[in-house]
Amino acid sequence: MERKIAKKLLAWKDASNRQPLLLQGARQVGKTHALLSFGRENYKNVAYFSMEESQKVPIIFERDLNPERIIKELAAHNSQTILPEDTLIIFDEIQACEQALTSLKYFAERAPQYHIIAAGSLLGVAVKREKFSFPVGKVDMLYLYPMDFEEFLWAIGQERLCALIRESYEEFMPMSLHDTAMDLYKTYLVIGGMPRVVQEYANKRDFDFVVALQRTLNDSYIADMAKYATPQETTRIMAAWASVPAQLAKENRKFQYKVIRSGARAKDYEVALDWLKAAGMINKCIHVTEGKLPLSGYAENESFKVYMVDTGLLCSKLDIVSTVVIHTPHSFDGFKGALAENYICQALVANGITPYYWSSQGKAEVDFVFQDRQGNIIPLEAKSTDNVRSKSLRSYRDIYKPLYSIRVSAKNFGFENGIKSIPLYALFCFV
Numbered sequence: 196m197e198r199k200i201a202k203k204l205l206a207w208k209d210a211s212n213r214q215p216l217l218l219q220g221a222r223q224v225g226k227t228h229a230l231l232s233f234g235r236e237n238y239k240n241v242a243y244f245s246m247e248e249s250q251k252v253p254i255i256f257e258r259d260l261n262p263e264r265i266i267k268e269l270a271a272h273n274s275q276t277i278l279p280e281d282t283l284i285i286f287d288e289i290q291a292c293e294q295a296l297t298s299l300k301y302f303a304e305r306a307p308q309y310h311i312i313a314a315g316s317l318l319g320v321a322v323k324r325e326k327f328s329f330p331v332g333k334v335d336m337l338y339l340y341p342m343d344f345e346e347f348l349w350a351i352g353q354e355r356l357c358a359l360i361r362e363s364y365e366e367f368m369p370m371s372l373h374d375t376a377m378d379l380y381k382t383y384l385v386i387g388g389m390p391r392v393v394q395e396y397a398n399k400r401d402f403d404f405v406v407a408l409q410r411t412l413n414d415s416y417i418a419d420m421a422k423y424a425t426p427q428e429t430t431r432i433m434a435a436w437a438s439v440p441a442q443l444a445k446e447n448r449k450f451q452y453k454v455i456r457s458g459a460r461a462k463d464y465e466v467a468l469d470w471l472k473a474a475g476m477i478n479k480c481i482h483v484t485e486g487k488l489p490l491s492g493y494a495e496n497e498s499f500k501v502y503m504v505d506t507g508l509l510c511s512k513l514d515i516v517s518t519v520v521i522h523t524p525h526s527f528d529g530f531k532g533a534l535a536e537n538y539i540c541q542a543l544v545a546n547g548i549t550p551y552y553w554s555s556q557g558k559a560e561v562d563f564v565f566q567d568r569q570g571n572i573i574p575l576e577a578k579s580t581d582n583v584r585s586k587s588l589r590s591y592r593d594i595y596k597p598l599y600s601i602r603v604s605a606k607n608f609g610f611e612n613g614i615k616s617i618p619l620y621a622l623f624c625f626v
Contacts, residue, residue, distance in 0.1 A: 204230075204233045215299040216334065217313050218315075219319060219338050219475070221476055224341050225342070225390035234283035240275065241283045242275060243285045244269060246286060246295055252295075256295045260294065262301050279309055285312055290318040297328040297329075317419060317474055319474060320470060320474050341545075342393055343388060350397050376620040377620060380620040381521045389505055413511055431464055436476065436477075441454050442500075449499070480499060480502065480540055482498035486564055486591060490566060490572065502537045506537050520534070534579070543565060545626075548565050551564045563575040575603060578605065579605065580604065581604060600613060601615050604616065604619065
């Protein structure tokens with residue numbers, strides 16, 4: 196399956212100041228597959244080493260961190276030739292071997308002719324441990340997220356629809372296949388962007404197989420928690436993780452510790468939430484008191500919302516039947532807005548945008564506020580339907596007079612009164 200990160204990997208390969216690359220991302224977002232595909236398409240050969248699957252590979256790094264010796268022994272281990280410039284060397288699950296992580300510094304300084312990419316699913320957690328020596332300034336870094344809606348459309352053979360959506364966005368004219376695109380957007384909410392799940396759907400078009408695989412992935416996240424957390428931390432992490440769907444089901448989606456358990460306090464669960472974020476399992480959206488630059492200067496870190504890394508996994512955790520999302524009966528109206536917000540937050544974060552939300556003394560609230568590529572502070576309102584009336588966005592615009600505003604909804608493209616109306620399915624064009 197085609198992934199957008201392939202272009203970034205190729206740019207890294209061709210860079211004159213290339214350093215070893217560190218690819219991070221949550222478990223099962225497709226890091227290994229993306230790297231192996233990239234290596235096979237752009238190098239004479241690939242040398243793959245997993246720090247978790249092999250007990251012998253980590254031992255190679257224990258003697259010393261001399262790059263030439265390490266390369267010779269790795270080549271012998273795999274019975275293959277490792278060629279400078281022509282071999283892509285992959286260190287997978289590098290967080291499982293602290294010496295391998297540290298060695299990247301020495302490859303950058305002493306052996307830059309070797310093309311090395313290290314991948315880690317829990318690296319954000321592991322590097323916080325004192326025993327890890329992180330190669331600060333000696334690695335390039337990329338982050339891989341679940342497949343976005345455009346990548347999903349590519350995977351199910353809808354490349355022409357993608358082209359039509361982009362054409363409509365560039366001209367900001369109504370999309371002729373609007374209803375078709377909206378139906379596929381709803382399907383994506385259920386499937387999500389985990390590559391194995393998308394592949395399963397693309398092959399079988401059967402939601403029962405999708406649900407079974409999503410449950411397996413959710414269970415694997417829970418199993419991973421015990422690898423780097425103490426038993427007490429694991430208990431709290433699991434409780435915080437289990438509470439995310441309930442947090443989103445509230446009309447006011449602000450995170451409340453009492454939803455985890457009665458009497459829960461911030462000091463008991465802050466570390467658990469930090470762990471989930473570092474592992475790439477959740478995205479946080481922090482409250483700002485002002486829609487001014489810099490947004491981080493007006494952030495209230497104790498007030499935030501939490502969204503899951505993937506809408507499909509969210510649907511799975513809630514046991515939401517696919518037909519409920521796709522056909523949206525009235526009884527589901529209360530939660531489909533939360534799903535739309537989760538989808539939008541995913542898209543913003545995956546494209547390097549830090550989302551905040553704004554409220555005015557409880558009287559008005561704008562779902563997302565962020566800084567665009569040109570440095571403008573832009574409000575974004577999320578609507579899951581074509582009913583787009585909102586006093587909150589009007590209130591924000593009256594106070595801060597942004598250059599433009601965005602409304603992402605079920606309506607077709609439009610631009611009036613300084614508000615860009617972007618259909619939910621076309622968000623990938625903007626970000």
